[in-house]
Amino acid sequence: MTESMTEPKTESEYRPAECHEATILLERARAEVVPVLRAAIGSMPGPLRRIGLYHFGWENADGTPATGGSGKAIRPALVLAAASALGGPAARAAALRAAAAVELVHNFTLLHDDVMDRDTTRRHRPTVWTVFGDDDAILAGDALQALALRLLAEDPHPASRAAVARLADCVVELCAGQQADTAMERRDPGEVTLEETLAMAEAKTGALLGCACALGALYAGAAAADVAALDAFGRESGLAFQLIDDVIGIWGDPRHTGKPAGADLAARKKSLPVVAALTSGTPAASELAGLYGAPHADEEDLEYIALTVERAGGRDWAQAQAADRMARVMQELARAVPDPEAAGGLLALAEFVTRRTA
Amino acid sequence: MTESMTEPKTESEYRPAECHEATILLERARAEVVPVLRAAIGSMPGPLRRIGLYHFGWENADGTPATGGSGKAIRPALVLAAASALGGPAARAAALRAAAAVELVHNFTLLHDDVMDRDTTRRHRPTVWTVFGDDDAILAGDALQALALRLLAEDPHPASRAAVARLADCVVELCAGQQADTAMERRDPGEVTLEETLAMAEAKTGALLGCACALGALYAGAAAADVAALDAFGRESGLAFQLIDDVIGIWGDPRHTGKPAGADLAARKKSLPVVAALTSGTPAASELAGLYGAPHADEEDLEYIALTVERAGGRDWAQAQAADRMARVMQELARAVPDPEAAGGLLALAEFVTRRTA
Structure with missing residues (x-):
């Protein structure tokens, strides 16, 4: 840790003592899933293939090879860890297409969200x-959705049909979450309300992490x-992640988060701590409403807004909520996978997800 | 027929002596498929549901009931007719979800195409x-794609999994077709080339009509x-349709087509007759290139451009191609469904598709 504008409590509180296991699981998932992804992208006709190869960081825009990363593969790792936890190595091997x-x-959602949110860097x-x-x-993006469902449908595994239905259902929820998000930003x-903000975060972030684990199962x-x-x-892991991500988006260190401190406040984002603060009924809430x-x-104004969100209880609420969600994460995991040995991988990934700083 | 700027030969040449059978098949398909579609749209969360109900013409933007039509249901009718031709009434009844x-x-493609093409009326x-x-x-649009594949995946029919894979594959082709179309318009x-224009039309228009028939089978x-x-x-039916639609887009009667005469020329669309004319190697081709x-x-200019396309052979080529495609339509149909009685519905629909004037 280096010095920062405000001490990122969240990061230190949640900083992992050891996330070696998660790193290994993610690396292994990437190594296995990337060839399946490349084959799927490679099956598309020329121009769509080029866009896909660029998006995943495997080619530059001019078609020359690139060395960019294709993402952390958290979701594939969750699929594989869930299959492994409940069915051992055979189930894990069988779930590779589902992971991809x-x-x-x-x-697909990143491609479309970037268009809607006008995000210029990914x-x-x-x-x-x-x-x-x-x-x-x-x-x-449209083609990637189709590739995903085709990959599952072409899988001869007996779970294939149920997996397609579940993943397609999840896509509807993701769309509803993004719809709620864009609509909310205009209001x-x-x-x-805090309730609808939580529901939006669950649909936008929680749904696909949940679906990943469900497909593994x-x-x-x-x-x-x-x-x-x-x-x-x-x-619940996804919600815990979102809560912590929102805290980092306000009080995080830009050298760790990759975005300027207070960027969410500058953009007047209705993130979870902000909505919690705005709906807290405190005097600071009224002040925050005026500032927003x-x-x-x-x-300097952004620092003052961040302080006002904190005074209205937004930061404490988000951290307590995140802790509460993590408790539920443990509960649900213990229910489905009572053997701690078998549950280890999933737990490591959930902790990795919620401890990320960038 | 009423008087028109230019005599729409195509319409009269292809005008059906009798399309009563197709009309009945389409009405029946609509009556059966609409409840399945409404249930699928109705399963979505609030705002997406409202957008879906509006798009299909069942609600106004304010949520009040509307009486607009949800389209001709040509594709669902093809699914049901194909199932019926090859498997009789039981197969037809089983294929209802596939039709929807x-x-x-x-x-889904209409929603996205309208965004890209900035079309204001549908x-x-x-x-x-x-x-x-x-x-x-x-x-x-994203959600409708997911609903479509979920509907098929949730179908307990033994063909379900293969149908999902085939429809998802078709979506990739539709995306490639629209990609080629938008890219071509910028060139x-x-x-x-004529070859790539035909390939684009096949992907954009032929693929889904082909997939509809394949799913029925x-x-x-x-x-x-x-x-x-x-x-x-x-x-081939889809390609015949596109050729005729492009002819109507240049020489059609606006009172029948619903768009102003020469609209495709005014927009400098690289439709099939235009590309055929431009690549004809005739003196009129060079003149057309200058005009375009x-x-x-x-x-007045548009009338002259239309005449130049005709002088360069674009109109004759398109009509000959359409006739050629219709011959292939008959061949393929006879191959799959030798019994003319059983093939009647599919043939009536193919003729309806290629004889439409609006």
């Missing part, structure tokens, strides 16, 4: 829409109750 | 993006060769 399918869906490279245009980004801060032939418990495990209604602020 | 899934995919109503914004139109008319438990023949039947490079033209 979940990653394709994740990347994994330290210009986003697809900035390089190829909106139309190509939309079409490549007056005073009109947004399905491929292990797990009972419906265990599939549901692993879905809840993934969802005013136009763009300088760095 | 194909229509959902069609509507089925005589403002397009979704003009009413709800681009983001909501993109997200509703210099002189650089576009799959649900009838047909052999791979028959599934392939029905796919080819649908594809010039800025927007008035009505």
